[in-house]
Amino acid sequence: MGPGPAVARRVAPAARTVNIRGPSVATMEHELQVEATLSGPAPPGDLLATRLPVLAAESIQRSIGPRGSGQLTRWSVEGDKLSLTVESDGARPHQAVLALLRRLGEELGKSAHIGVRSFRAPLYRVRFSLAPPPKKEIHLPIPHTLTVDGETATLELTELSEEALRDNWMDRAVTLVQEKSKRQSYEGKEQYWALLKASPPREHPFRLDPTEEMLKRLWVRSGPTKGKWFLGPTAAHLLRTMERIARREVLEPLGFSEVVQPHHDSFDILLKTGHLEGLPGEFYYVTEPRTRDPAAWETFTDLVKITRHVPEAELAKLVSPPSAVSCYAQCPTIYWWLSGRTLATDSLPVRVYDRSAVSNRYESGGRHGLERVDEFHRIEPVYVGTPEQLVALREQLLERYTHVFDKILELEWRTAWVTPFYMQQSGGVGVEEGQERIKGTIDFEAYLPYRGPRETSEWLEFQNLSIVGEKYTKAFTIRTQKGELWSGCSGIGLERWLTAFLAQKGLDPDAWPAAFRRHVGTLPADIRFL
Ligand code: ATP
Ligand code: ZN
Ligand code: MG
Numbered sequence: 367m368g369p370g371p372a373v374a375r376r377v378a379p380a381a382r383t384v385n386i387r388g389p390s391v392a393t394m395e396h397e398l399q400v401e402a403t404l405s406g407p408a409p410p411g412d413l414l415a416t417r418l419p420v421l422a423a424e425s426i427q428r429s430i431g432p433r434g435s436g437q438l439t440r441w442s443v444e445g446d447k448l449s450l451t452v453e454s455d456g457a458r459p460h461q462a463v464l465a466l467l468r469r470l471g472e473e474l475g476k477s478a479h480i481g482v483r484s485f486r487a488p489l490y491r492v493r494f495s496l497a498p499p500p501k502k503e504i505h506l507p508i509p510h511t512l513t514v515d516g517e518t519a520t521l522e523l524t525e526l527s528e529e530a531l532r533d534n535w536m537d538r539a540v541t542l543v544q545e546k547s548k549r550q551s552y553e554g555k556e557q558y559w560a561l562l563k564a565s566p567p568r569e570h571p572f573r574l575d576p577t578e579e580m581l582k583r584l585w586v587r588s589g590p591t592k593g594k595w596f597l598g599p600t601a602a603h604l605l606r607t608m609e610r611i612a613r614r615e616v617l618e619p620l621g622f623s624e625v626v627q628p629h630h631d632s633f634d635i636l637l638k639t640g641h642l643e644g645l646p647g648e649f650y651y652v653t654e655p656r657t658r659d660p661a662a663w664e665t666f667t668d669l670v671k672i673t674r675h676v677p678e679a680e681l682a683k684l685v686s687p688p689s690a691v692s693c694y695a696q697c698p699t700i701y702w703w704l705s706g707r708t709l710a711t712d713s714l715p716v717r718v719y720d721r722s723a724v725s726n727r728y729e730s731g732g733r734h735g736l737e738r739v740d741e742f743h744r745i746e747p748v749y750v751g752t753p754e755q756l757v758a759l760r761e762q763l764l765e766r767y768t769h770v771f772d773k774i775l776e777l778e779w780r781t782a783w784v785t786p787f788y789m790q791q792s793g794g795v796g797v798e799e800g801q802e803r804i805k806g807t808i809d810f811e812a813y814l815p816y817r818g819p820r821e822t823s824e825w826l827e828f829q830n831l832s833i834v835g836e837k838y839t840k841a842f843t844i845r846t847q848k849g850e851l852w853s854g855c856s857g858i859g860l861e862r863w864l865t866a867f868l869a870q871k872g873l874d875p876d877a878w879p880a881a882f883r884r885h886v887g888t889l890p891a892d893i894r895f896l
Pocket of ligand 1 (some may be wrong): 727729736737738739740741742744787827828829830857858859860861862
């Protein structure tokens with residue numbers, strides 16, 4: 367073997383430890399200890415001693431700047447191991463430390479042909495305010511200690527990798543702790559709900575559960591898998607009538623065009639919208655076969671032939687871990703479609719809707735009848751435009767919906783401002799402070815007479831309408847030629863429209879409003895089962 371590179375033959379200087387901060391300086395809010403491995407023993411001479419403090423001061427100045435102050439408080443070197451500690455007040459120090467290590471690597475490379483090979487953080491401690499203080503212990507799934515003193519929390523993360531430092535784990539962990547604490551204070555409290563408008567009360571001679579009645583008439587059959595229904599010709603015709611009404615009376619007059627979107631939502635998309643952290647227990651996950659090779663499936667098929675059972679353990683070996691979810695909400699994939707694009711001013715507001723992806727939700731104990739199912743049909747209009755355009759469009763949508771519910775379906779219904787779905791679906795709580803009457807979600811609810819008196823019974827949310835603001839246009843990098851770009855969506859649940867209508871009007875077409883009957887046309891003849 368030939369001689370190694372020059373750097374490897376350098377004589378390592380004796381271990382050095384330098385404490386920069388005198389005993390008089392009080393401990394700062396944040397402290398980050400880093401241990402870097404150099405590509406060779408640290409250079410002799412005073413290179414580190416002279417350059418490290420300078421580079422640290424410059425990096426701190428650049429990344430913390432006027433947001434706070436910081437200091438390299440300690441460093442030591444032994445062979446190829448360089449340890450340093452940066453403390454700061456105000457802004458957290460990790461960006462400064464990353465910059466410092468980058469610049470140090472550059473300088474050592476030039477002057478001594480040594481690089482910073484890798485680093486890790488044995489300890490990262492930050493102090494932050496936590497109001498309201500948590501009611502009970504908060505857990506994090508990464509090594510840490512959390513202490514709370516009044517409304518001040520101190521979080522220490524230990525053994526952070528280089529990647530975790532670069533990826534901002536500390537900032538995210540702090541946000542998560544604050545979120546968890548806030549959630550504890552909301553727990554058990556009612557969801558935010560403020561009445562917006564109510565239709566006049568109506569007479570309801572029919573007071574039965576429409577699903578029960580449809581079952582009796584064999585219009586529907588509870589499906590072969592959980593929470594799903596088979597709609598026979600009559601029920602299907604009525605569901606499609608609701609869809610036609612929504613398109614003809616609301617969407618087409620307001621200039622919405624149909625899009626057809628894929629049915630699987632990628633994890634990438636749901637990471638951007640926040641769904642994956644908000645609702646992981648409500649998805650149906652999609653798995654793929656590991657292979658289509660029949661030979662790989664032979665044991666499986668043989669076992670099926672012999673046992674007439676599904677060999678679950680064998681199946682588990684043959685499918686991949688989940689890689690997507692079956693459509694939960696339609697708007698995320700519509701945002702993906704627009705992602706990275708710049709919208710021309712004359713295309714605004716973009717108005718599209720999807721009715722092709724069938725929504726799947728794991729409703730668990732909450733299922734009931736046709737109104738709360740695991741698989742439902744929904745039209746989701748999505749709109750993207752300037753704030754003014756979206757506020758105007760909301761008024762137009764409200765006007766058209768009102769027309770449908772008052773004049774065609776003749777429902778008893780009301781609207782209310784509620785916790786925005788995009789906060790709920792990303793694990794948030796409450797309303798958007800100060801914004802709740804511009805941005806936010808309006809729920810549409812229908813009285814279900816079979817559930818009891820209108821004053822005390824639970825009404826059915828049969829659709830909603832939201833203005834989201836910039837959350838999704840930002841997350842998906844959707845831009846306009848100039849100005850702010852907002853988005854929003856509305857969820858028209860067809861099973862909910864149908865049950866709300868049948869619960870109030872009954873199943874006898876003679877009792878249905880004339881305008882609705884016109885949309886229905888001729889009902890298909892019932893199949894007679896003997
Ligand atoms: P709920 O609180 O009643 O479960 P949600 O807040 O989960 O409704 P969203 O996520 O806002 O509903 O979905 C928008 C619309 O989709 C709802 O207004 C409703 O029409 C429909 N929808 C949601 N979940 C279901 C379900 N399990 N079965 C039928 N329709 C549903
Ligand atoms: Zn949506
Ligand atoms: Mg729900």
